Amino acid sequence: MSLATPSRSVQRGLRLRLSSAATACPPSRCLASSPAVIGSRQLPPSSRDSCPLGASLIHTTSTSAQAVEAVSRAKDTVIASSSSSAVAASEPLSDTLIRARQLTNASNPVLAAQWVNRLEQLSSKARHFDEAAGHAACPTRVVLVGSSLSQTRQLVAAMIDEPLREVGIHQVNEAELISTALASLPPSTAFTIRYAPGPAQLSADTASLDRHWLQSANLHLTVLVDPEPSEATYDLVYDCEAAFFITDDYALSRSAHTQRSSYAHASPLHDLLCRFAAKPNVRLVVNSILGLDHSHIVDGLEAATGAAVGALLLPNLISVRASDALAANAALRQALTKPNQPVESVGVRTDASTLLWDEFSRHFQRSNVGSLIDVVQSLESRQGCEALFAQSAAFLLQHCLDEAMATVRRNRACLYQLHAVTAEASAREQATLKQSLERIWPPATAYTGQLASEDVHVWRPAAPGSNSAVDVAMRQTDESIEATFDSKLQWWKLVWKVDDLRKELEATCANFAASLESDLAYESGRLATLQSEHVRAADELLHQFRRIASELGPGIPAVTRDVALLTNEAEAGRSSLRTIEPSTLMEPIERRRAQLLQVGGPIDELATKSRRLAVTSSAAVAVTAAGVGSASVLGASLDATAASLALDPSTGLGLGLLTLTLVGWRMQGQYNKYRRRFRQDWQRFSEGLDQDLKRNFEAVLRNNILGPSTLASQRIATLTRDWTATVNHNESRVRSVAASTPTSLPADAPQQPNNTL
Known part of the structure; x- marks a missing residue:
């Protein structure tokens, strides 16, 4: 008053x-x-x-922690008497402004917008202070x-x-x-x-x-x-x-x-x-x-x-x-x-x-x-306008440094959470892959290699001295083909059944590895359920990533962009997923079956060669029979000069039988040769089917089952490494500014109030 x-x-x-x-x-x-x-x-x-x-x-720490920190800064500062000359002086204002500009780097800020605005307001106020006449x-x-x-x-x-x-x-x-x-x-x-x-x-x-x-x-x-x-x-x-x-x-x-x-x-x-x-x-x-x-x-x-x-x-x-x-x-x-x-x-x-x-x-x-x-x-x-301004600026700079370091620590904690989340997701993916493979292809010491006794059988690997389900399926198909050759496609039936050879073999090879198809369809159903679970797991992983990324403080300017890009990439990857169908795991079998049935394949080649063999053999028999018959019948009507070329009926019959025998022998030999070649081709198609099935199963697991979560975890891990490098750079910059900043602010002198007008 x-x-x-x-x-x-x-x-x-x-x-x-x-x-x-x-x-x-x-x-x-x-x-x-x-x-x-x-x-x-x-x-x-x-x-x-x-x-x-x-x-x-x-900032981002508790009030008591900041207050104790302030007391720790102030306890070593000598508290002056009521005389204004005893008040401790703060650092020069120009030094404070230089450090403030180091924290407000526009390309890579380490502070939130409100703190940057405060430092910019401080710089503007300092310019007005210097320009004031x-x-x-x-x-x-x-x-x-x-x-x-x-x-x-x-x-x-x-x-x-x-x-x-x-x-x-x-x-x-x-x-x-x-x-x-x-x-x-x-x-x-x-x-x-x-x-x-x-x-x-x-x-x-x-x-x-x-x-x-x-x-x-x-x-x-x-x-x-x-x-x-x-x-x-x-x-x-x-x-x-x-x-x-x-x-x-x-x-x-x-x-x-x-x-x-x-x-x-x-x-x-x-x-x-x-x-x-x-x-x-x-x-x-x-x-x-x-x-x-x-x-x-x-x-x-x-x-x-x-x-x-x-x-x-x-x-x-x-x-x-x-x-x-x-x-x-x-x-x-x-x-x-x-x-x-x-x-x-x-x-x-x-x-x-x-x-x-x-x-x-x-x-x-x-x-x-x-x-x-x-x-x-x-x-x-007591202190002067410039001293008051310098003290207030030093306090703001100290709070900015505290906020920057708290932001760095919070970012490190968030990045550690991201690292833990991606590590857990990767471990879960590897465990799923291993369990799925070992359930179908367990170690040789776990099973004897024979088919399991479940209601729906799955295939097992072949242990030493045992047969796998793939071997059993191949043996069944091989026996079916051999039975077809032995019962329906004998060499001596080739002349009148040459047109049925292709049909019989195609009908037999259409059941190529048929005993595995029910097991593969059952496994496809398992994978379809597993795919839904892992799509949900990938969505949950992305949700955790977005939540943790939203908690990241300033200093990582690309967070919003990276999160949006990863979300779009994950959506694109999920939309391109292949639907798991009963035939998904049968592709190696269907591919071999198609190769057997295609034009130029083993069946087509066998049918073509067999038809040619049947035609040539039939022609040879017909020509021989015609020649022998004509020589025997027409010999009597020839003059004496040509009579020596005629054959007796008994001789002609013997010669015809000999020719027929030779043609049959040749036909049997050639047909058996074609069969052996067909078996070689068949064995070539059969070899490696178990490995192809395993590779196909693993590819389906990696790409269509674990693909979304694997993509998300790998991209998150990459972003985490990039963001960690940025946080390390920001921390070194903040520590450099903090190292050159006084750790204590000047203490206020206790006032002795004047109680008179």
Whole structure:
């Protein structure tokens, strides 16, 4: 409550009243000057770990961890006396800006957008600071943050209220205008008060007042009532050079008497205190509503914010009474207007005026608002505008480094989860492949190599000295072909059954490995079920990948693109999957069967050669029979000269039989030769069928069953390696900046509030 000077007579009377009141009434309620105030101290381990559950997270770690970290930085810093010359100086502002630019690399940022915006705002503010020609161009921004239940609006109105300015007829109550403007704003809306000569000027969120202490200290007051823990609130506190958090003893007493487990809905103001307790030039203002003593306030503060945060705030805690400040201003207004009122007795008038001045003095001393104004006003005079700005910038840079390192650690944890997920998926795929293969082709020591006794048989590998199901199927087909040759396609039937040879062999070879088809169809059904399971497993793997990737912090700019590309690739791979049908595993058999039946195949070649053999043999027999017959019958009609060429019937018959025998012998030999060639071709087709079946089965497993999950796990593993390399690069960059950054911020000197005007 600074006072204006309307007239010298009133000013002299006011000074006399205040000097007598100050002598009679010593200052009180200023906890910062109380001997019970806790200064810099070493926290016990138990208090270091304590933190209300409702406290919001600073960066990506807990509030208590950040507060203890801040105490660890500050405990080695010498806390200076109240003299401004003893305050530790922060690092040069230019060094802070250089490190800030290293963290805001546009091509590969290591911070989220809100942190990058804060650093860019810091750089812009520094440029304006350097370009400013005069001191007035760089005001000190002070933020007053508090709840409406803590009478923040009333306290701000009491700070700017100057009843002496209202002595004139046309003067208005400017403090009441400010209070009304604050009450009309939505919660957590900033309202800025700055100096401007002349009458008060108000807009939606700003006010210009003619206050000498605002002008002399070059201050911009920003008031935030009922703050919300949002990025806009954080930006406001980070951007200011000093912050005053306003609470009340009732709110602190509730914290002291509430169980820790109920802090799920902690006060937003207490969350802000936990976040910004280590910021230079931060003060805690406690409005005394219940009139609790200092020990109760200390207990409530530690319960609300934790012992570590309380240790940072207690040395500079200021206690005020907003109700007494308002009462003091009301008494001063009455004291200023009382002499103008007519009275009947001079003695009565004198007694009433004295009572009003005494009431003003008593309430003013109890309110301690003057000490609060002195602390706000002396910020720049004690350290300088540039020093305040440098301290705030260093604090922001330290939080950015903490956030960057926390982001790196969180990214590493997410990448470790991705690595574990892909390793588990790969192990599951290999186990499925091994179990499926060993169930059909188990080790030779597991089975004797003979067919199993299940209702639906599966094939087994051949152990030494035993036959596999494939061998049995080949032997059955071979026996069927031999039986067809022996019963229906004998060589001597070739002449009149040569046209049936192809049909008989095709009918026999159509049952090539027919005994395996039911087993293969059964296995195809198994694989169809397994395919559905692994498609769901691949979808679950992609879901886990997207969930973990969404938790990755900044520093990996290609995450969104890589996730989208992998999702599209997985969808394309799944859409191209081959449907498992009963004939899927029969492809090697059907391929061999088609090769047997195709034009130019073994059956076609045997049929063609057999037809040619039958035709040539029949022609030879016919020609021989015709020649022998004609020679025997026509010999008698020939003259004596040609009679010697004629054959006797008996000779012709013998010669015909001999020729027929030779043709039959040749025909049998050639046909058996063709059969042997056919058997060789058949054996060539039969060889390796078990290996082809195994390779086909394994290919179906890998491509159509395990394909989606294998593709997803391999691509995720590749992306994890690429992202890990990026995180390693970001970590080295952050550690390089952190290594050149001071590890401690300058400590604030405990204030000895001035309780006089």
